[in-house]
Amino acid sequence: MGASTPHERLKKTAQHLIEQVLPRPRPLGVRFWDGSLLPPEVPREDTVILVLKRPEVLARLLEPPLDLALGEAYLEGDFDVEGNLEKALEIAESLTPRLNPLEWAGVLRDATSLKKGLKALGVAARLKGRAHSKERDRQAIQHHYDVSNRFYRLWLDQRMVYSCAYFPQGDEDLDQAQENKLELVLKKLRLQPGERLLDVGAGWGGLIVYAAERYGAQALGVTLSKRQVEHARAVIAENGLEDRVQIELRDYRDVRGPFDKAASIGMAEHVGREKLPEYFRTLYQALRPGGLLLHHVITRGPVPPRFSKTVASGEFMRRYVFPDGEILPLWTHLKAAEEAGFEVCDVEDLRPHYAKTLRHWVARLEARFAEAVREVGAARARLWRLYMSASAYQFAAGHLAIHQVLLAKPNAKGQAAVPPSRADLYIGGGYGGR
Template sequence: MLDKTIYKQIFKASFNAPIDVEFWDGEQVSYGEGEPIAKIILHELIPIKDIMAHASLTFGEAYMAGTIEIQGNLQQLVTAVYQSKDSFLNNAQFKKFLPKRSHSEKTSKTDVQSHYDIGNDFYEMWLDPTLTYSCAYFASDSDSLEDAQWNKVHHILNKLNARPGETLLDIGCGWGTLIFTAAKEYGLKATGVTLSQQQYDYVNQKIADEGLTDQVTVFLKDYREIQQTYDHVTSVGMFEHVGKENLGEYFAQVSDRLVPNGTALIHGITGQHEGAGVDEWINQYIFPGGYIPNIAENLTHIMHTALQVDDLEPLRRHYQKTLEIWTQNFHDVSEVVIARYGERFYRMWDLYLQACAASFEAGNIDVVQYLLTKGPSGAELPMTRAYIYHADVAHGVK
């Protein structure tokens, strides 16, 4: 059978580690030397033409449907695919480059709400108590996920070198941990902006519950609608959502929202190599409209604004570890997720979390913190990075 012959060629080229494969007719084949890291079971023949046209989307949908079953470590398996230059996820003939997509304020709101408004109760099941849905910062091997998320928030705020009474805008504020910390521990007047109705409602209720109406504000708006200026701007896990065609506008908005010599800390997933910043399956099922820019793209856009770079800090291993903990947490509540959302939904999110961990492990993507100044680099910052680490220690980041 021609399809099976081509499958065997694909599998032979696609992994840098030993695997077992069981085909739809019961034939079993081993690839590579040594103990297999996983077994792939193909319950049905998936047409080769679908793989050639849409490799990521086709395999992702097959996994969601149970047509493909993985026995063993899924993250290791996907890492092995990414690390093979001839794999179906790396080879140009299998890649599907998505067309440019408009990111108007209306489509951005729809895209964001499709992901973040699944329900606060869904995210509460597997995130840590801070409800922080971005890369944590593990200052110690013994840090829990919650410890590491507090570390991250403090590390970001410490980089700003903010003073009590100053103002902060957080673009894409999530469930508000950063703006509440900025207000309560750093004495800042903090404003958050989100397009998620559920996040907005959650933050507003917390502002009222904690009596912070004079110090914390949240807007249910597109970030492009904000007109005020602030001493500091933060944005964590946001620019991945704005789309390739809007990155320049995004960084221009960061610049425009800062007072002269203000500081910004932009934290986001960033490629350290050239290539497509879109995965077709993730774009279809997880993050509609998402795009991961590389460092050169971001720096080019920054250069076209009044912003200057003060520091870049890659946190790739931190996000890999964050995702591995999220995956374990997600597995721990598998029965609840399946009962509430169904088997297909559970398999979709399980694949998403483990494939992302694999992508960080393989080095396909990174997460980088960009410390930026509006005006001459470091004009209002201390001469060395020591201020960051001294403040980290003072806030328990050790």
Template sequence: MLEKTVYRQLLSRAFDIPIKVTYWDGKTESYGTGTPEVKINLKQEIPLKAMTSQPTLVLGEAYMNGVIDVIGNLQELIASAYRQAGSFLTNNPFLKHLPKISHSEKESKQDVQHHYDIGNDFYQLWLGKTMTYSCAYFEHPDDSLDQAQLNKVRHILNKLKPEPGKKLLDIGSGWGTLLFVAAEEFGLEATGVTLSKEQYQYTQQKIKEKGLAGKVTVLLTDYREIKKTYDYVTSVGMFEHVGQENLALYFKKVQEVLVPNGRALIHGITGQHQGAGVDPFINQYIFPGGYIPNVAENLTHIMNANLQLADLEPLRRHYQKTLEIWYTNYTAVIDQVQEKYGEPFARMWSLYLQACAASFEAGNIDVMQYLLTKAPSGTGLPLTRKYMYQLED
């Protein structure tokens, strides 16, 4: 009886919006001030100890398996938990619940393939024509997803102020859109590296279709194995997956593969106040081995690698909007996903996309673009930031 009372007290203080909860015993209670627009249906009791020790993992699994149903805006529900001071859902030291995560080349390959080698068919259902799985850049509020993804790639390349004919390395090149734009629009000789077999095969096929052989190359290899040097380096949505213990090595590798005066644009998810670290649910089911550092961590590694910070731009609201569009696309095809992969998988990805959008909405994670240069100090960049936007007008 006491456990049920505590259970209800925890839920009553977990959100900053009014909610209605129907418990496994059939009793319905409302919490907060106002008319609830979100309703939670708990179909069976979840052990209190499990729920409070690793809430994102336990509740995430419960949602996947249909033990919990949410009627209403799940993104808003999760964002409200992030906003609520002292919520048991977000005030947990996630890191202590996980063993030390290793990121050898073999383990990194396994982690990447777990996530990206679900199959290109899965991602093609909802990512859009560019097959770009990272934060888009909305120059105008009504930009389509495909337009905003191309905006992002051009924004990255504009920041580098690249000269045609020079060489670019893209670390974690995904399905290749940045490589193609770099070659076709900026005249660069572009090389990408990925550990995903599916991404590698897709990019190889696109190189043939676009007639870019000799201008674009993709390698199925670990970035740590790159020995050549390049005029420019890009890396989008990559450092979140190298592991906390490899962040120093990652930025050092960026420095090593750059020629003197070379420039790099590193784009990835960070925390502005404290790193989001490791989330047990995402680590278990979505992307094993992930770690989200805070800005201070990255800047420390950048300085220690003898790289110079030339510019830093936050794009948090852009990623929230990107995820919301992905979720809309995903919702339209969820029946296809469920038919091929099963209901728990389909619900898992639905939760993942909405939870990530909520995290950006609440501001507990951000996405940053770090423009970096390598010594000596004469970088060749203009004195002001105006050049970054001239090609976008």
């Protein structure tokens, strides 16, 4: 027999690497660049196939940190997944590295024959300046949120709410679940007609418009996203709410009160550990004595990931999705809030609701994926599909959690406008409108 061809040698090298890295029985299939299939050896209800588009992709996928390597290769289209992407990520976590450091070094040596140079990905963040300075925070927010209002409109709800929805019955559609969440926030704040509400990190204005329409509040929202401000101002004008609702392009550190109530929904993840005390002091000073703050934030979950930092470094998310973002344990938020003078009145975990919310977003994005690619390009559309699928798994598996914390600024007598129980929240048949 003659010598094998270069194509055959590459295929043999790739198969050898897969046999070393994937445990037997193999939980997922692998489709090679020539169309041949290495089938899964474990029967699954949802079969997942890893599709390798070119030989050199394996070399990329095996270089630590693996989350960054996998993410970049996926964005560039070097590999794809047939089947549910969230399920693929669940399988990936179950494949905890079974090789010792010496064996792993041997795998990497074997992979060198497949290497190629990396492409420069245009969707990576390029921030300048000191971390969590006002200018750098502006860059970080605009990197994620100023992508395209039309892109977000493809898969968000009708009010463009980009945070955890609330599914008290379990079968609500996304529009109803997001309205449930707005109702939940404002009922916890016990918002009254004519009160001044501050929304920091106001997004596309969903909460402040809802607060004026349904509760008769005077509302101010602040954000660092130019496109969010443009959209929110258009919605405010369409609804004739200019006399009651304003949104401004302003850093939360430049907000001055007094306000009766305040909400921070999915904003504190951008603040950073070092700035967390300043964040709570700023909002404490912005509130009147007796005022309330609803602090809604993603936290580290109760179940630690099985992967080491070599595998799950967080670098992919920091580089491509939420630059400078930090997910902290709940206790760090409670400690900083209390040190600023707040009383912690109520804490609720909404973790299962965020997994469900993300699955809605992914399904809606998938349904209009061709439109998304036309709007923001293939790499960015794939980035959102990957990050939201990964996040859905992280919340479902308990690696991430999300908490709503009701905080009070006591008045001179040490009192705040919080009833003795939650009973008032459920008056009128529960959440979902008044």
